[in-house]
Amino acid sequence: MGKMKKYCYGFCLLISIAINILLSINLYVGGENNQRSLLSWSEKAAAEAEEVAAISCSGHGRAYVDGLVFEGQPVCECYDCYGGSDCSELSPGCAADAESGDPVFLEPFWMQHAADSAVVISGWHRMSYRYADYTTMSKELENYICKLHSLVGNAITEGRYIVFGIGSTQLLNAAVYALSSENSSSPSNVLASIPFYPMYKEQTMFFNSESFQFEGDTNSWQSNNWTNNMDVIEFVTSPNNPDGELKKSVLGGKTIYDHAYFWPHFTPITGPSDHDLMIFTLSKLTGHAGTRFGWAIIKDKDVYEKVASYISVADLGISKDTQLRVLKLLKVAVEGDGKPLFEFSYNKMRDRWDRLSTVFSKSTRFSIQQRHPLHCNFFNETRLPSPAYAWVKCELEEEDDCGAVLEAGKIIGRSGSRFSAKDRYTRLSLIKSQDDFELLLQRLNELVALENGSIDTM
Amino acid sequence: MGKMKKYCYGFCLLISIAINILLSINLYVGGENNQRSLLSWSEKAAAEAEEVAAISCSGHGRAYVDGLVFEGQPVCECYDCYGGSDCSELSPGCAADAESGDPVFLEPFWMQHAADSAVVISGWHRMSYRYADYTTMSKELENYICKLHSLVGNAITEGRYIVFGIGSTQLLNAAVYALSSENSSSPSNVLASIPFYPMYKEQTMFFNSESFQFEGDTNSWQSNNWTNNMDVIEFVTSPNNPDGELKKSVLGGKTIYDHAYFWPHFTPITGPSDHDLMIFTLSKLTGHAGTRFGWAIIKDKDVYEKVASYISVADLGISKDTQLRVLKLLKVAVEGDGKPLFEFSYNKMRDRWDRLSTVFSKSTRFSIQQRHPLHCNFFNETRLPSPAYAWVKCELEEEDDCGAVLEAGKIIGRSGSRFSAKDRYTRLSLIKSQDDFELLLQRLNELVALENGSIDTM
Numbered sequence: 001m002g003k004m005k006k007y008c009y010g011f012c013l014l015i016s017i018a019i020n021i022l023l024s025i026n027l028y029v030g031g032e033n034n035q036r037s038l039l040s041w042s043e044k045a046a047a048e049a050e051e052v053a054a055i056s057c058s059g060h061g062r063a064y065v066d067g068l069v070f071e072g073q074p075v076c077e078c079y080d081c082y083g084g085s086d087c088s089e090l091s092p093g094c095a096a097d098a099e100s101g102d103p104v105f106l107e108p109f110w111m112q113h114a115a116d117s118a119v120v121i122s123g124w125h126r127m128s129y130r131y132a133d134y135t136t137m138s139k140e141l142e143n144y145i146c147k148l149h150s151l152v153g154n155a156i157t158e159g160r161y162i163v164f165g166i167g168s169t170q171l172l173n174a175a176v177y178a179l180s181s182e183n184s185s186s187p188s189n190v191l192a193s194i195p196f197y198p199m200y201k202e203q204t205m206f207f208n209s210e211s212f213q214f215e216g217d218t219n220s221w222q223s224n225n226w227t228n229n230m231d232v233i234e235f236v237t238s239p240n241n242p243d244g245e246l247k248k249s250v251l252g253g254k255t256i257y258d259h260a261y262f263w264p265h266f267t268p269i270t271g272p273s274d275h276d277l278m279i280f281t282l283s284k285l286t287g288h289a290g291t292r293f294g295w296a297i298i299k300d301k302d303v304y305e306k307v308a309s310y311i312s313v314a315d316l317g318i319s320k321d322t323q324l325r326v327l328k329l330l331k332v333a334v335e336g337d338g339k340p341l342f343e344f345s346y347n348k349m350r351d352r353w354d355r356l357s358t359v360f361s362k363s364t365r366f367s368i369q370q371r372h373p374l375h376c377n378f379f380n381e382t383r384l385p386s387p388a389y390a391w392v393k394c395e396l397e398e399e400d401d402c403g404a405v406l407e408a409g410k411i412i413g414r415s416g417s418r419f420s421a422k423d424r425y426t427r428l429s430l431i432k433s434q435d436d437f438e439l440l441l442q443r444l445n446e447l448v449a450l451e452n453g454s455i456d457t458m
Numbered sequence: 459m460g461k462m463k464k465y466c467y468g469f470c471l472l473i474s475i476a477i478n479i480l481l482s483i484n485l486y487v488g489g490e491n492n493q494r495s496l497l498s499w500s501e502k503a504a505a506e507a508e509e510v511a512a513i514s515c516s517g518h519g520r521a522y523v524d525g526l527v528f529e530g531q532p533v534c535e536c537y538d539c540y541g542g543s544d545c546s547e548l549s550p551g552c553a554a555d556a557e558s559g560d561p562v563f564l565e566p567f568w569m570q571h572a573a574d575s576a577v578v579i580s581g582w583h584r585m586s587y588r589y590a591d592y593t594t595m596s597k598e599l600e601n602y603i604c605k606l607h608s609l610v611g612n613a614i615t616e617g618r619y620i621v622f623g624i625g626s627t628q629l630l631n632a633a634v635y636a637l638s639s640e641n642s643s644s645p646s647n648v649l650a651s652i653p654f655y656p657m658y659k660e661q662t663m664f665f666n667s668e669s670f671q672f673e674g675d676t677n678s679w680q681s682n683n684w685t686n687n688m689d690v691i692e693f694v695t696s697p698n699n700p701d702g703e704l705k706k707s708v709l710g711g712k713t714i715y716d717h718a719y720f721w722p723h724f725t726p727i728t729g730p731s732d733h734d735l736m737i738f739t740l741s742k743l744t745g746h747a748g749t750r751f752g753w754a755i756i757k758d759k760d761v762y763e764k765v766a767s768y769i770s771v772a773d774l775g776i777s778k779d780t781q782l783r784v785l786k787l788l789k790v791a792v793e794g795d796g797k798p799l800f801e802f803s804y805n806k807m808r809d810r811w812d813r814l815s816t817v818f819s820k821s822t823r824f825s826i827q828q829r830h831p832l833h834c835n836f837f838n839e840t841r842l843p844s845p846a847y848a849w850v851k852c853e854l855e856e857e858d859d860c861g862a863v864l865e866a867g868k869i870i871g872r873s874g875s876r877f878s879a880k881d882r883y884t885r886l887s888l889i890k891s892q893d894d895f896e897l898l899l900q901r902l903n904e905l906v907a908l909e910n911g912s913i914d915t916m
Contacts, residue, residue: 039497039504041511041572045786046500049578053499064584065577066596066782077590102586110581114499117582119523120507121783123568123575123790126522126748128560132535138524166624166773173772199771206771208668290584290778313657313664314631314772315624320748322777324524325579328503332581 042120049118060435061087079435095410096440098428101241101388105352105431106287109344116335119328126320136317137164144330145295149272151338153377154262156274160297161304164318165311168260168281168294172235173203174314175256175277175296178306179233180212189215192235193250195242195391195419197258200235217420218250236275239267242419242427243369244387246270260284265345267385268376276300284388284431286329286341293318293326342378349386352430352437356390359441363448367393390428402426409447411440500578507576518893519545537893553868554898556886559699559846563810563889564745567802574793577786584778594775595622602788603753607730609796611835612720614732618755619762622776623769626718626739626752630693631661632772633714633735633754636764637691638670647673650693651708653700653849653877655716658693675878676708694733697725700877700885701827702845704728718742722796723803725843726834734758742846742889744787744799751776751784800836807844810888810895814848817899821906825851848886860884867905869898 039046048065055063057076067074078087081094110117130136141164146157165171180188190204194217204214215221218234233254238247239261246267249255257275261267263285281294298304311317333341353371360368369391371384392413394402403415403426416425430437497504506523513521515534525532536545539552568575588594599622604615623629638646648662652675662672673679676692695716696705704725707713715736719725721743739752756762769775791799811829818826827849829842850871852860861873861884874883888895 039501039508042504042508042576042578043497044573045576045578046497046504049580050497050500053580062582066584066598066778066785068590069598100587102588104585107582107585110585114581115502117580118500118503119579120500120503121577121579122507122511123572123787124520124565126524127562127565127568127746129558129747130560132526140524140527166777170773203771206767207665210666210668288585289587292773292775292777309664313661315628315750317750319624319750319777319780320524321780321783325779327524329581 041122045120056086058082058086058088060090079433081439082435093410094439095407095412096443097412097436098430098432098440099412099414101284101289101429101431103284103287103289103388103431104433105348105437106345107433109341110287110329112344113332113340116332117328119325121321121324125324129316131320136312137162138320138323138327141323141327141330144327144334147334148330148338149297151334152264152269152342153272154264154269155259155278155280155297156272157297160299161301163296163298163304163307163311164323165294165296166315166318167283167292168258168279169199169203169292170311170314171279171294171296171307172199172256172258173207174307174310175279176204176212176233177209177310178303179254179256179277180209181231182211186231188212188231188233188254189221190233190235191215191218191221191251192237192420193218193240193247195240195416195421195425196235197237197241198418198420201420222250238262238273239385239387242389242414242425243391244371244385244389245369261388263345264342264376264378265349265386266388268374268383269378270374271377277303282326282329286333287431288326288329291322291325291329293322338378346379346383346386349388349430350384353384353386355441356430356444359444359448360390363451365394365396365399365451366448367395388429388431390430392426392428394424394426400424406447409443409450411443411447499580503578514544516540516544516546518548537891539897540893551868552897553865553870554901555870555894556888556890556898557870557872559742559747559887559889561742561745561747561846561889562891563806563895564803565891567799568745568787570802571790571798574790575786577783579779579782583782587774594770595620596778596781596785599781599785599788602785602792605792606788606796607755609792609836610722610727610800611730612722612727613717613736613738613755614730615755618757619759621754621756621762621765621769622781623752623754624773624776625741625750626716626737627657627661627750628769628772629737629752629754629765630657630714630716631665632765632768633737634662634670634691635667635768636761637712637714637735638667639689640669644689646670646689646691646712647679648691648693649673649676649679649709650695650878651676651698651705653698653874653879653883654693655695655699656876656878659878680708696720696731697843697845700847700872700883701849702829702843702847703827719846721803722800722834722836723807723844724846726832726841727836728832729835735761740784740787744791745889746784746787749780749783749787751780796836804837804844807846807888808842811842811844813899814888814902817902817906818848821909823852823854823857823909824906825853846887846889848888850884850886852882852884858882864905867901867908869901869905 052063052065052074060082061076061078063074063076067077076087080097081091083089142162149155149157176190190212192200201214232251234249234251235256235258236247236249237258240247257278259273259278260281261284276299278297282291283289296307373382373384375382394405399405401423403413406413406426413426413428416423510521510523510532518540519534519536521532521534525535534545538555539549541547600620607613607615634648648670650658659672690709690711692707692709692713693716694705694707694713697719698705715733717736718739719742734757736755740749741747754765831840831842833840852863857863859881861871864871864884871884871886874881
């Protein structure tokens with residue numbers, strides 16, 4: 001009996017010691033594998049971010065660390081048409097808002113790449129106005145921008161100058177300034193081809209400079225032969241906003257190529273753009289419109305210096321925290337030679353266009369722009385473009401205010417006159433969230449069904 | 459003997475089991491306390507940030523996650539006058555650069571508050587142009603700005619409008635635009651009092667608007683009685699850059715109060731400012747110049763709307779990641795009713811002024827501005843101001859280019875003419891890093907010693 005007891009003690013002791021060893025190993029190695037033992041000052045912020053990200057908003061909203069707070073806790077911010085504390089309640093008669101070019105369609109991609117795209121900014125990160133090389137632009141970020149263009153094959157960057165701006169928005173006006181006449185008595189004439197992005201006109205008129213003035217449409221200008229000896233600056237938007245067309249310069253003088261949409265998700269990339277002044281934006285590339293970041297690629301040194309001066313005088317450059325975040329995002333964008341990002345984004349856009357085309361094919365009352373297949377060097381395949389916007393035309397003669405017609409069908413678009421075109425046209429955004437797109441499709445289907453219903457009864 | 463063995467087994471088993479329990483508790487509770495078990499997608503970025511922060515640069519440099527990379531590893535970026543792979547080598551004859559207003563003197567505060575000031579930004583954070591309330595400004599951030607002003611007692615925010623800008627820089631021009639004449643045939647006249655911050659003139663001239671023009675000094679304008687029926691916009695910088703004076707409007711018309719330096723570290727806060735249009739910047743408050751963020755406090759709704767339009771047309775608002783970071787920083791700033799931040803910053807500035815005053819008290823060749831004690835409501839005590847800059851005057855008649863005199867003594871300042879003043883004056887920055895300040899003091903001591911040496915030999 002005593003011997004048995006002794007064995008038992010010995011056996012139990014052995015097991016207990018074994019457990020001790022296992023637990024110790026777990027504490028040590030488990031910690032190492034997950035980098036647990038390394039973290040100190042960043043843990044609080046990391047835990048806070050993950051806690052907020054884990055709040056469930058039924059897939060129809062999102063809670064943010066800088067968001068609305070109720071009783072000390074962040075609460076769900078619901079997407080359009082959804083409500084309730086967890087955003088689960090759909091408002092029944094809600095209109096589909098397809099007005100803005102908010103590129104939220106890429107949000108799921110970044111949720112799938114959460115670990116690689118998160119960024120931690122320390123409290124003392126880059127407090128100075130300048131980087132170590134005395135510039136206000138991150139050289140690392142510039143390298144990644146060049147790398148991405150080279151992978152995608154959509155722009156030549158070798159031997160070119162790059163300037164960052166607060167979105168492409170700021171660069172549009174900086175470019176006009178840089179290309180404009182230095183002689184106030186004969187200001188430069190700024191033009192674009194109808195239909196065009198309203199910001200060109202708004203900015204040029206708003207800043208009311210003595211050096212340039214907005215002169216409207218290139219085509220009417222050209223037909224009047226006004227270009228002789230006149231100083232013109234032409235905006236060329238390619239692909240075009242609103243209609244997705246790959247545009248070329250009409251006047252052949254000084255040009256600003258707005259390439260916001262020149263990425264494989266929206267258009268086949270037929271070759272690298274190589275113009276004197278090209279402008280790109282993060283917004284329509286990765287979907288981060290809230291991160292105000294764009295860049296210009298410039299051939300001429302003098303023009304480059306003027307654009308850089310503009311940015312410096314306007315606001316002493318781009319926030320260092322924004323530049324750090326953009327760097328992180330572009331590092332993910334170039335992973336796998338860009339295939340994961342652009343396959344995700346292209347598939348999303350193609351799917352939306354397939355479904356949209358099906359609806360419009362049933363309608364004679366409404367039409368959308370024609371799309372023509374082109375060879376995409378990036379995907380090495382001939383593909384249809386899948387533009388960011390549908391450019392809808394109301395075909396019935398009496399329906400010359402297409403925006404009002406759609407609005408009666410609970411669809412909010414942006415009227416043609418905003419693009420200096422006729423109101424017979426309306427732009428519908430296809431790059432918003434999946435919820436927004438689904439509701440848009442539902443409302444379009446309802447509208448087209450009504451049309452076919454009335455045809456049937458005729 | 460057998461009994462002893464049995465006791466021993468029993469005792470060892472008890473201890474072993476106790477260790478088991480302790481290890482288990484450690485694994486479970488230890489993990490919880492440090493939030494280890496909660497982290498997933500943010501760990502990689504957090505580990506990366508901490509790893510880079512841990513790189514030693516001898517206190518004379520810093521490595522950054524977006525910084526220079528050598529063989530895949532981030533390397534030290536050395537401060538001025540330091541070199542070598544770990545920034546330990548001081549370049550012997552190096553000049554003290556006191557030119558820029560880079561507010562790095564607050565960096566140690568943020569390193570001391572690392573856990574509270576770090577921020578984690580997820581890849582999908584705020585991709586939209588707008589917040590849930592359809593604005594481009596974070597309401598939470600606006601609340602913290604108001605809270606801080608109320609704690610410090612330096613500005614009235616109740617019943618006022620607030621607009622964010624890309625640094626105060628952008629808001630300066632936005633304010634001129636908002637206050638300017640809408641009649642192009644008689645543009646508004648923009649003025650400031652010498653010595654003044656050069657950006658007022660540079661911006662107004664650079665943007666070359668039909669609505670306003672730069673007209674120079676308020677005093678010469680006033681003495682010529684030019685204000686009658688003239689449309690004027692006056693910049694009032696209080697405390698003034700470069701000389702730290704608490705200025706008031708000279709012309710009494712439309713004014714833009716630039717309050718960049720109106721914080722307890724630079725000046726006693728005698729009461730809340732309550733002007734029509736006041737501009738503040740994060741740069742000189744928390745030291746984050748690299749984070750381009752400022753705000754305007756505006757009484758009149760019409761002016762507010764014009765400033766907001768300017769920001770929107772210029773670049774569609776401020777990056778959401780910047781706003782998130784600023785929110786984090788201001789949350790730390792208001793901790794302990796602002797005492798930790800402002801005691802740190804005031805002590806730093808007072809210490810620098812004490813040492814600087816000692817040097818200049820030994821000189822007849824150089825003088826600095828007079829300082830007068832005032833009651834500071836925030837610290838509830840009468841104190842001397844401790845301005846961001848020393849405004850140095852070369853007293854010898856023949857030394858009318860003070861910048862050149864200092865440069866010969868290996869001190870780089872910003873010449874008086876940059877502030878539309880005489881070159882007999884030079885501005886020296888006192889808000890750069892401790893290394894920069896120590897070197898500045900050393901060079902000043904050398905220069906004054908030379909002067910006293912030559913007096914001794916006379």
